[in-house]
Amino acid sequence: MTSVHTEDLPEQDIPEHYTAAHLRAEDVGMFAGEPDKDVRRSLRVGQVPMPELAPDEVLVAMMASAINYNTLWSATFEPLSTFGFLQKYAKQGRWESRHDQPYQVVGSDGAGVIVKVGDGVRRWQRGNHVLISPVQADDQDPVTHADAMISGQQRVWGFETNFGGLAEYAVVRASQLIPKPGHLSWEEAASMPLCNSTAYRMLVSERGARMKQGDVVLVWGAAGGLGVHAVQMVKNGGGIAVAVVGSERKAEVVRKLGADVVIDRREIGLGEGNGHDPAAVLAAGKRLGGLIRKHTGEDPHIAFDYVGQATFGTSVFVVRRGGVVVTCGSSTGYQHQYDNRYLWMKLNRVIGSHGANLQEQWEANRLAELGQVVPVLSGVYPLSEVGEAARLVQQNQHIGKVSVLCQAKEPGLGITDPAARARIGEARLRPLEG
Template sequence: MDALGEAVLSGEAPERWQSLPPPTEYLAAHTLAEEVDAFRGVADKDVRKTLHVGLVPMPEIAPDEVLLAVMASSINYNTVWSATFEPVPTFAFLERLGRQGGWAARHARPHHVLGSDASGVVVRVGAGVRRWKAGDRVVVSCVQADDQEPATHADGMLGGEQRIWGYETNFGGLAHYTVVRASQLLPKPAHLTWEEAASIPLTAATAYRMLISDRGARIKQGDIVLIWGATGGLGGYAVQLVKNAGGIPVGVVSSHAKAELLRGLGCDVVIHRGEIGIGAAPESPAQTIEYGKRLGRAIRKAVGEDPHVVFDFIGRATFGISVFVVRRGGAVVTCGSSTGYVHQFDNRYLWMNLKRIIGSHAANLQEQAECIRLVSLGMLSPILSEVHPLEDVGEAARRVQRNLHVGKVGVLAMAPAPGLGVTDPELRARIGEQRLNPLRPAATRETAAA
């Protein structure tokens, strides 16, 4: 650990460590440009082979940026994409960004520091930063937006220069330090540990925009919401948001162990895919319709109606079923395609029944702030299931790659142990450990059952 990092961890006042220079190198999880063809012709693209943990050069911060001492981060599926160099090598993003010149040129390097979540302490601020100072405890939004684009002022996600930090940019959060724009920062919820806080921003805010925002499905009281992958990082937050909004979550899972976990999250209806005969992806349009009929019957048996909204990030394996099963006038909202990007569905069931498909991507800063406010009020809980040290980031990402996890997989960066970073123990006690960590006690059981 470098001197600045040790001073931050010691709890000294920022005035005591402001004179300490940042290190010239820092520990980070990264991929290498020279390995982009490592999996060519390989069936099992094991991310442990391409995720390296080692020292990388410290970048200079731009006037609108801060340097953050990262206490914890988490694994998102974009880390798996980055480490498998699919669907395209992320170095193509970095090279394109670097061609802009100026401060953007820093991003085009032969290594890519990954990670799109972080919690930590601000240690340096750029000359143009106004709202943040050294010593602030923060979480990081994954979205970098260009405030000089007109579209950004309507919605930060609409700008052509909007990028996902740690995936489409360098200097991500799976590291001891990260460089982020001041416009990515939000206050860390004081009752959470570092690793709990780091598990929230990307997936919780994505689910918030998909379901609650006026740019998403805008669910309301009584809405029935079908949630694929309901014990995953996105799905676990979706269940909570639907419940908070007065809706009826219907979760789809792939194992009895996950069904038990989902009931513990408070999901009203739990459907085991295998028990209704849709255990594998459909192989034909006719099979898609048949699977949709089976799922529709199961939902109507449980709640008496078809779903108003389908929450789908699975992609090719589920999308045709989602379009079929949502009710007349309903909406399928999608933010990803972990099983494949090319979707096939029968358009008759879309146009003739006036259904809608809503594309959604991450969340703008206002939506992120609204989501974090719910967390700070104790109305939305982290769904962290396991925590790994930074040195084991390859194993953590491999578990996500193979779908052996539930909820979110956390990674400790500078934080020396789990359980640190709480500054409001009274609120934490009022909420209770079981509500704050509903998936942690059962994580070992799910791992054994996987």
């Protein structure tokens, strides 16, 4: 893989092929019957053809990207092979047909430099340093202009589309672009768009839980990619963060991020295997509720739940009357069971949330620009070792996010506003150090 200086990128010739982390259609089914679906076997790094650019798209030289769970789902071909998404998308027309290939370039986070713009692109030009929203929206769908996430044509880039971010180059729509905060390095910035904006929509947006000052917020998986951003959002918004984690090391990290109460999930006896057992859910809920009341004096207003099957029933049980359970995923399983009495009798709400629209993306990014929300990175890998980076996340051995250097030659590059970085402070920007 060839690394280049960012100041040279806007003028360089666009290559006919580029290096990318990708999946191959011929590998679908390779994990059938295997208990350990090791993504290092399916994630390939090699040359792929450079696609043609549509009029509303830009070509970004990717400096860095990051690992998300949707890349793991793609790489295990579960619950569905994402090649099916590409085939369905390709049926819509000429530009969409490019996405149906025998390979899929994956990756839904990224930071880089624009090197080419389509004829229909306004507001952006070559040389701009950008982050990439993971949401590909259709601006010609009327509902997009109310909320792009409601559109049936909304897709997750690098998961439901091709030409994603774990590569030397990425093809994105201009409506996915966000200005890169100048005080962050490439790998720090690349770790934020998906999780930071998802947490923002779940907690802060009028389409989410509408968290207000003083709200007690239960954050499951508080040391994960979504969790570390949720804890910061709660504290930044004047709430009381109750963080559930799985180890003392993770407890230390979320305390550093501002968690008011930290609970080890082993204290409540809730594991991945008993989310379907009503008695176990009730017992865990009583223990968790008791611990939360002991430390805060009240039940939570909001449960931030992306863990799913193992935790959802407990979330419904512990939130107060009139409380909210907001969910954006199910990392432990999609089939949730809960006691409906605790939903209807307490007049609670369940809100489904998915990604964030572009306005929410920009609002979440503004918090990063102000230093009010910071990246939490526990690993940085070269593109050649993307399989190892993904495996780390697959085995839940990470904290926060894991980034991948694409065209950036080493960590720490891309900082264009050192004064802002000095004002925010290295200790705050690197919460895992020490």
